[in-house]
Amino acid sequence: MADIEFTALYPWSLLPDKPCVDRVAARAERDLYAAQFRHVRVTRLPQDCPPWVMGHTLGWTVRSPVSCTMTPLKDTDVGVPDGEEVRAVSLRAGGGQMWRHGTDWISVAGGQWMRLYDFRNGAGEWEAMFLPNGQGSAEWRLGVAVTVAEPYFVLVLPLDPPLHGLEVPVGVLRAKTVNAMTGGGGISIAVRPTRPVEVRRGQPVARLLLLHPDTVRATASDIPCPAS
Incomplete structure (x- = not known):
């Protein structure tokens, strides 16, 4: 088992x-x-x-670790060429906060609430609980390490019925990925606020399910899988 x-x-x-x-x-x-x-x-x-x-x-209920009011995010993916200032590019993108994402940036307007929940990590440094994820979504770091046996998967699901005003995109995480999230903010889920929504500490926000690898690989014999 x-x-x-x-x-x-x-x-x-x-x-x-x-x-x-x-x-x-x-x-x-x-x-x-x-x-x-x-x-x-x-x-x-x-x-x-x-x-x-x-x-x-089935599964486990994910509860909000903080009380917060989330508002919709308006984000723009931008690049900052060599020789240009980040602030200048931010103004051209609408004056939003600039968050580095790999070699490029995400400019976010309406996301001031995300910086209110920076937390102190084990090294005594401040880390962000919420990170912009693009397309109006944020990565929500829950402060919980999850350990799963290989080769299982963890499925992230919205509530049934879903929390009004807060979308939780469905996601599947490999055991290797989940087990690596033992430091920093722990496991994270994606959330997309569609209107101002107040979430209280302890309130259910999503579900986690453990998936057998056969569930991920299963196909219907009479329905071919479209080429990706």
């Missing part, structure tokens, strides 16, 4: 937890209606449906 291990890297870190279904409370409400009311009934409980229960208890 494959295991997954979560380790808190900082005092503010919140470990993902296993979702649960309260069958006792749901059945108590059903029985109360049947015993005390003339007409109202609960004819079928989702909590008594094994596929529903399995779907809602």
